[in-house]
Amino acid sequence: MERHQCNGCGYIYDEARGDIHNGYAPGTKFSALPQDWCCPDCAVREKPDFERVEGAVA
C-alpha cells in the first residue's frame, strides 16, 4: 500500500484508508483514482502534483 502527499497543503492519500467520504474505498490504488482527481483538502494540487511518501503508515 502506497501513500501519496499533496505538495501544497500536505494532505496524504493513504491507499490503505482510501477516502471513504469521497467514494474511494480502503484499498483503492492511487493509480486507480481518476486522472482529473485533485486534492480533497485544498483543491489546488492535482493528481500529477502528488508525491509518493516512503515509510510506514502512521
Next chain:
Amino acid sequence: MTMQTLQSEDAGSWKDGKRRLWLMGLLWPALPLISAALALTTDIGLFWWLTPVVIYGLVPLLDRLIGEDRHNAPESMVAALENDRYYRLATYAFIPVQYLSVIGGAWLAMRGGLPALDLAGLAISVGLVSGAGINTAHELGHKRPALERWLARITLAPAAYGHFYVEHNRGHHVRVATPEDPASSRLGENFYQFLPRSVWGSLKSAWHLEKARLERNGKPVWHHSNENLQAWAMTVVLFGGLALWLGAAVLPFLLLQAVIGFSLLEVVNFLEHYGLCRQKEASGRYERCKPEHSWNSNHIVTNLMLYHLQRHSDHHANPTRRYQALRHFEQAPQLPSGYAGMIVVAMIPPLWRALMDHRVLAHYDGDVSRCNIYPPAREKLLARYGADQQTRVEA
C-alpha cells in the same frame, strides 16, 4: 496613506498588531441590532438604513482614509498564529450575533407598525448580515476540523446558500479563473449578466458534485448524506421554525433577505477574478492557480471586516491557511479600493468597466487574448484592444 499595523519583521519580537482588531468582524452582524436600537429609541426611521449606509458608504470611506496594510507575519510565526485558538473563536462568535440579527430582524418585521420604507431597510440590513455570514462560512468551510465545517453550514443557512460549501471548495477552487467556472467573472461581463450565470451555474455544479460523490459510494443523489440536502434542510428548519413562531407572512421577508444575502456574495465573487485567466499548458491542463489569478486589496478596514478575504491570491494558493496568516504578494493584482467600495462600483457597470478593463489589460501586457473573455463581447473586445489576426481566426 499606508498603515503599518505590525511593528517588526523580527520574529522574536513580532506581535500581531491586528489581533484584537479582528473582533471588528462582529460589528457587521451587529449592525441591524444597533440600527434597530437607534430607530426605536429615537423614532427616526432612517436609522433602519444604517447597515447599508455603513457597508456601502462608511467602510469604503474608512478604507480610503485609513489606507492599506501590506505587512505579512514572519513565516516562522505562521504555525503559532494558525494554532492560536483565539482567532478561530473570533470567527465562531460571529454566528450567534448573526442569528440574533436574523431572528430579531424577522421578529421586528412581524411585530407590525413599520412603514414599508423602514421594513425595506430592515430586510436589506438583515440580508447584508446573511451575506457576510457566507464570508464567515467561507473561512470556516475551508478548514479540516469537522466542527468548523458544520459551523460553516449553519452560517450559510440564513442566506439559503448551503450548497456554497460544496461548490466553493470542490468546484470554484478547482476551476477558478477559467471559462469553466461559473463564479469567475469575465472581461466584458457586467454584474447583472454574471449574477444569474453564477447563481444557476454554482447550484448545478454543487448538485452534480454531490451526485458524483454519492454514486461512487453506491448511493442515490436523494440521500440523507447529500451535503447539499443537509445544508438546505438547515434553511428549511430555520425558516420553518420562524414561520411557525411568527406566522407564514414572515417568509417573504426571509426570502428577500436571503436573495440580498447571496447577491452580496455574488458581487464579491464578481470582483475577485474579473477577466483573469489561467492559461492551458501543452498537456491540456490549466496552469496551477497562482497569485496573478485573483484581485486583491490591502485596505485594512474591509480586510478586518471580512477576515482577510481580500488577500485572495494567497487564499487560492493555500486554501487551508487561516485568515490571520494570509499574505500580501507584490505580484498579485490589486484593486483600486477595498472590496466594500468595489462592490458599489460593480453595481454600476459603466464605472466598473472604466475602472477595471484597462487594469485587466495592463495585467496581461495589453494581450486581450490571454484574458477570460465574456463570449458575447469577444469580437468587440478583440477589435477594441487589437488582438492579432491569428487570435481572431482561432476565436
